[in-house]
Amino acid sequence: MFKYFNKFLVTLALISSVLNSFVFLIEPLMTDKIFDLTALNSRKETWDFLVYGLILYLLLYAVMFIANLLLNQIMTIGCGNIRLRLYQQLILAHQEMGNDKKISILTQDVEYYLWNYISPSVLLVAHISNFLLLSIYLLVKNIPIGLLFIACAFIFLVVQLRISKMAERKGGEQAAERQKLLSLLSDTIAGRSTLIHNQALSPGLKMVQNQSARYEKSRQTFGIYQSFFVFLANLMLFVSQFLPIFLGLVLMTVGTELRTTDLIAMFIAATRLEQPLLNIVNDIFRLKGAKAISETFDQILVQPTPDHQLSSLSTEGFEALECYHLTKSFADRGAFFKPFLSF
Known part of the structure; x- marks a missing residue:
């Protein structure tokens, strides 16, 4: 599904989406840290808690920021690349297809494909990793209770x-x-x-x-x-x-x-567990809804374009354009005359 996209950017986006899942653990991790504090009147421990929270929030939300930027970059570049490739194919071939159909493909279908096929594909990886990470956290805390939450x-x-x-x-x-x-x-x-x-x-x-x-x-x-x-x-x-x-x-x-503090942290993590599952189902529904458009694009783009048609898009081999005896008249009066003109 990402064959028309920059593979390096897609890989980075998928990795960032997986790492972005750790954002869901901010509240449980902060809760664990609060309960681990032994002396609130200790200045060092208080400042350590501040530094821990700052690093945790800054690091995880920076990863989220990068993931969002990469996804936006994929959508922007991908939209342009797919539209241009489809435009080239539809202009040079597929003469049996009506103009209205071609315009619909290059406008509405491309946008629908990106937001309901490519975007859910990346988000599906993120939502699956969200659910798996929360599940692992619950199981690490306590296997029987974690399995029950799941x-x-x-x-x-x-x-x-x-x-x-x-x-x-x-x-x-x-x-x-x-x-x-x-x-x-x-x-x-x-x-x-x-x-x-x-x-x-x-x-x-x-x-x-x-x-x-x-x-x-x-x-x-x-x-x-x-x-x-x-x-x-x-x-x-x-x-x-x-x-x-x-x-x-x-x-x-x-x-x-089983510690009460662990139970509280598990409860906080479990409150975030249902949403990734609902998102996964929604992503799958959107992918199924856009599957027909994806198959149409593949059918169009997989067909080879004749070489003599491709040459019309290239300027290779073009050296110069020479024009002789150029004239322009208006109202029976000569506007200009060029015996020779070269481009």
Whole structure:
């Protein structure tokens, strides 16, 4: 997918995206550092904490800054390169393709491809590394509780996807009723004179009232379901975040070697665990949505251009242009005359 991009820049961007994952550990690491402080009245320890925090924030957010710059550079250069290569292919070949289609490919499709195929490809690597790094951190702290946090995060993801499907279906029903209402309003307004002539304004009004009532009912139903979906999604945070903490406390009461400070740090890390999973699913959906455009680009760019067509784009071998007896007239009057001109 990155065959049309600078491989060095892409490699740097992917490495930076992976390193950028450590930003998710800032809060857990700072929490660990705070609990490790033994004497807050110690000036040296206080200043060491300041230096530690400054270095941590500066280093990790500098990596994020570099990753964002590289991604922007890839998108900028890549957009230009792909558009120019497509332009060259579409100008010199593919005469069977209509001009409207070519313009659409060079404008809308290129932008859509970059933001919904190339960008998610880089972000997918970043989001996977985010999830893996947080998972490793949780497992290093405590394997049983870490596994529980990870398992609950996947349960949260499954429920969220199910909720999204239900919300999409209800939203589709509302959109269908809205479209029916708009069509009916358009027909009645456009046919106003006919309705008046046939004395059918009252039945027409009744039809609009009935359809409007159905639309408002569907909108109210969607609002109720939406509120319930939000409630259910937030309730799942209890399963993915609080329940492992509770089980960790239970294990501590039966003698399991687990510090409260570690449990708190794990809880903070676990609150960041669900978002990378949701982002991964979103990236995959976007990649699937842009796959058809990517295949179209590959089909266009993989076809070789005839040599005699390529020569029209090159100035190699061009030495000079010589013109003889150049004249220009305007209103039966000679504007200029050049017996010889060379470029």
